[in-house]
Amino acid sequence: MSFIPFAHALAARQDLPVPAWLFAWAASIVLIVSFFALSAAWREPKFEDEQARPLRERLSAVLLGLPAQILCGAIGVFLLGVAIYAGLEGTEAPDRNFALTFLFVTCWLGFPFFSAIFGDLFRPFNPWRAIGRATGAGFRAIAGQRPAHLAYPERLGRWPAAIGLLAVVWLEVIYGASGGVAVGLEPHACAVAALVYSAYTLAMMAVFGSEEWCERGEVFSVYFGMFGRLGIFGSRDGRLRRRRPFSAATSWATIPGSAAVVIASIASTSYDGASEGAFKDGIENLFNRLADTGMNLTMALRLTDTIFMLLCFAGVGLVYLLGVRGMRTVPGAPSFAKLRVGFAHTLIPIALAYLVAHYFSLFVFQEQAQFGYLLSDPLGNGTTDLFGTAGSGIDFKVLSANAIWYVQVGALVVGHVIGLMLAHDRALVYWPNYRRATASQYWMLAVMVAFTCFGLYLLSVANG
Amino acid sequence: MNTRTALIGAALVVVAVVLFIVLGGGDDSNSDSSATTDAGKVPTVVVNQQGEPVGGIADLTYKKGDRIHFKVKVPFEEEVHLHGYDVAKEIPKGGGTVTYDLPAEIEGVFEAELEGQKEQIVELKVEP
Numbered sequence: 001m002s003f004i005p006f007a008h009a010l011a012a013r014q015d016l017p018v019p020a021w022l023f024a025w026a027a028s029i030v031l032i033v034s035f036f037a038l039s040a041a042w043r044e045p046k047f048e049d050e051q052a053r054p055l056r057e058r059l060s061a062v063l064l065g066l067p068a069q070i071l072c073g074a075i076g077v078f079l080l081g082v083a084i085y086a087g088l089e090g091t092e093a094p095d096r097n098f099a100l101t102f103l104f105v106t107c108w109l110g111f112p113f114f115s116a117i118f119g120d121l122f123r124p125f126n127p128w129r130a131i132g133r134a135t136g137a138g139f140r141a142i143a144g145q146r147p148a149h150l151a152y153p154e155r156l157g158r159w160p161a162a163i164g165l166l167a168v169v170w171l172e173v174i175y176g177a178s179g180g181v182a183v184g185l186e187p188h189a190c191a192v193a194a195l196v197y198s199a200y201t202l203a204m205m206a207v208f209g210s211e212e213w214c215e216r217g218e219v220f221s222v223y224f225g226m227f228g229r230l231g232i233f234g235s236r237d238g239r240l241r242r243r244r245p246f247s248a249a250t251s252w253a254t255i256p257g258s259a260a261v262v263i264a265s266i267a268s269t270s271y272d273g274a275s276e277g278a279f280k281d282g283i284e285n286l287f288n289r290l291a292d293t294g295m296n297l298t299m300a301l302r303l304t305d306t307i308f309m310l311l312c313f314a315g316v317g318l319v320y321l322l323g324v325r326g327m328r329t330v331p332g333a334p335s336f337a338k339l340r341v342g343f344a345h346t347l348i349p350i351a352l353a354y355l356v357a358h359y360f361s362l363f364v365f366q367e368q369a370q371f372g373y374l375l376s377d378p379l380g381n382g383t384t385d386l387f388g389t390a391g392s393g394i395d396f397k398v399l400s401a402n403a404i405w406y407v408q409v410g411a412l413v414v415g416h417v418i419g420l421m422l423a424h425d426r427a428l429v430y431w432p433n434y435r436r437a438t439a440s441q442y443w444m445l446a447v448m449v450a451f452t453c454f455g456l457y458l459l460s461v462a463n464g
Numbered sequence: 465m466n467t468r469t470a471l472i473g474a475a476l477v478v479v480a481v482v483l484f485i486v487l488g489g490g491d492d493s494n495s496d497s498s499a500t501t502d503a504g505k506v507p508t509v510v511v512n513q514q515g516e517p518v519g520g521i522a523d524l525t526y527k528k529g530d531r532i533h534f535k536v537k538v539p540f541e542e543e544v545h546l547h548g549y550d551v552a553k554e555i556p557k558g559g560g561t562v563t564y565d566l567p568a569e570i571e572g573v574f575e576a577e578l579e580g581q582k583e584q585i586v587e588l589k590v591e592p
Contacts, residue, residue, distance in 0.1 A: 012547035012548040012550070012574065012575075013547070013548040013570070013572040013573065013574055014572060014573035014574070015572065015573065016571065016572060016573060016589060016591060393550070396548055396570045396572065397569065397570055400571055400592065401571035401572065401591065401592045402592055
C-alpha cells in the first residue's frame with residue numbers, strides 16, 4: 001500500500017527535505033533572534049492602533065463602488081461556475097482539470113499569500129457573498145423591506161469556520177488520498193463538494209445574513225480574512241485605507257472560536273507535511289493495525305489519517321494553551337480566557353509561515369499550469385485551446401532546490417519574528433509593567449520556538 | 465537587560481550552538497536507497513504479476529548533472545511514466561523491460577509509476 005498525499009496528484013515534483021546544516025542554522029537563528037527580541041524590544045504598544053490613513057476619495061469610490069462590487073462578484077461567481085463545470089464535465093485526471101488547481105492552489109493558497117500583503121482580497125470576489133447580496137437586493141426590491149434574519153448565536157462564534165477548515169483539508173488530503181491511489185481527489189468529487197458547500201453557505205446566509213455569516217461561519221471568508229489582517233490595506237466607512245502592517249490582526253480574535261481557526265490552520269498544514277515524513281511510519285503502523293481487524297482498507301486509511309489530523313489539532317492547541325497557562329502565572333495577569341483570546345492573533349504569522357514553507361513551490365509550479373494549459377483547456381480533454389497555450393507544460397527548473405529551501409526556512413524565521421513582535425506588543429497592553437510583560441513572554445517565546453522548530457523539523461524530514 | 469534575561473539568553477545561545485554542532489556536523493548524504501546507483505551497475509525495478517514493485521518502492525538518488533539510469537521489468541503490457549521529467553515508456557504485450565537513461569537536470573523528488581495500475585514503483589531524488 002503506497003501513501004500518496006494530495007500534492008502528488010497535482011504536482012509531478014515534490015520538495016527535497018531541508019538539509020541538516022540548514023535546519024541547524026535556522027534553529028540557531030530562531031533562538032538567538034528570540035533572545036534579542038526579548039532583551040531589546042520596545043516598551044510601549046505599537047500595533048494596537050492601526051494608524052489607518054484614508055486613500056484618495058476618488059480611488060476609494062472606484063475600487064469600493066457598486067460597479068466594482070458587481071464586477072468582482074460576477075467574476076467570482078463565473079470562476080466558481082467554471083470550476084464546478086470543469087469538475088463535473090472534464091477529465092478525471094486531476095492535473096489536467098481546471099477545478100482542482102483553481103480551487104486548491106490558485107484560491108486556497110493564492111488568497112492567503114496575497115491577502116497577507118495587500119489585505120483581504122477574497123471579500124470582493126467571494127461568489128457566495130455576491131449571490132447572497134444580490135438575492136438580498138432582489139428581495140428588497142420586490143418586498144420593499146430587508147429580509148429578516150435570525151440573530152447569530154454569539155457563543156458559536158467562528159467555530160463553524162474552524163470545523164469547516166478542518167473539513168476542507170480533510171477532503172483535500174485525506175478523502176482524496178484514501179485508497180493509496182495516485183489520482184488523489186477526483187475533479188468530480190471536488191465539484192460535488194463545491195456544490196454541497198455552496199448550498200450550505202447560501203442557506204446559512206439566508207438564515208443569518210450574508211455579512212454575519214461571512215464574518216463568522218463561512219470558511220473561506222474567515223480563513224482568507226484572517227491572513228488579510230496582516231496586510232496593509234483595509235476599508236472602513238466606505239473608504240479604502242492604508243494601515244500599519246500586522247496591526248489589524250490585533251482585533252481579529254475577539255470573536256469566540258477565532259483561536260480554533262488559526263490553530264486548525266497550523267495543525268492542518270502540519271498534518272499535510274508530517275504525513276509525508278514525520279508521521280509516515282506512525283500512520284502506516286496504525287493503518288496496518290486497523291486493517292488487521294478486518295476493516296475495509298479505504299476506511300482504515302481514512303480513519304488513520306483522520307486520527308492523526310485531529311491529533312495535530314489537539315497538539316497545536318495544547319502547546320498554545322500551555323503557553324497561555326504559563327503567562328497566567330505572571331503577577332497581574334488577566335484571566336485565562338482573556339489571555340487565550342488576546343494572544344490568538346500572534347499565531348497568524350506562524351500559520352502563514354507554515355503555508356509558505358509547505359506550499360510555496362507547489363504554488364509556483366502549479367500556477368504555470370493554471371495560466372498555461374488549464375486556462376486554454378479547462379476541461380482537460382483536449383477539445384479546446386482558448387488562448388493557444390493548451391500544449392504548454394510546467395518548467396520545474398524555474399526554482400532550484402536551494403531557492404526553495406531558503407524560502408521555506410526564511411518564511412518560518414520571519415513568521416516567528418512577527419509572531420514574537422505581536423505577542424510582545426499585546427503583553428505590554430496586559431502588563432503595563434515592562435518587566436512583567438517581558439516575563440510573560442518567556443512563555444510565548446517557548447510556544448513560538450516550539451512551532452518554528454517543529455516546522456523546520458517537518459521540512460527536514462519531508463519526502464525523506 | 466536584567467540578569468534573568470541575560471541568563472536565559474545565554475542558555476538559548478548555548479542550546480543554539482549545541483543544535484548547530486549536533487545537526488550541522490553530520491553528513492547530509494542520504495544513502496539509504498533500496499536500489500544502488502553505482503557506476504557500471506544499473507538498478508532494475510522488478511514488478512510482480514500483481515503490479516507491485518518487488519521489495520517495495522525503489523529509492524534512487526542522484527546528484528544534479530549525473531545520469532539517471534535504471535531499468536523497469538514488468539510482466540504485462542503497461543506504460544511506465546517518470547513524472548516531472550515526463551518520460552513515458554511502453555511495455556509490450558506479454559511484458560518486457562524498459563530502460564531510463566537521461567540527464568538529472570531537475571532537482572526534487574519524483575515518482576515513476578505504472579500508469580495503468582496507478583502504482584508507484586520508484587521514488588527518484590535529484591539533489592543539488
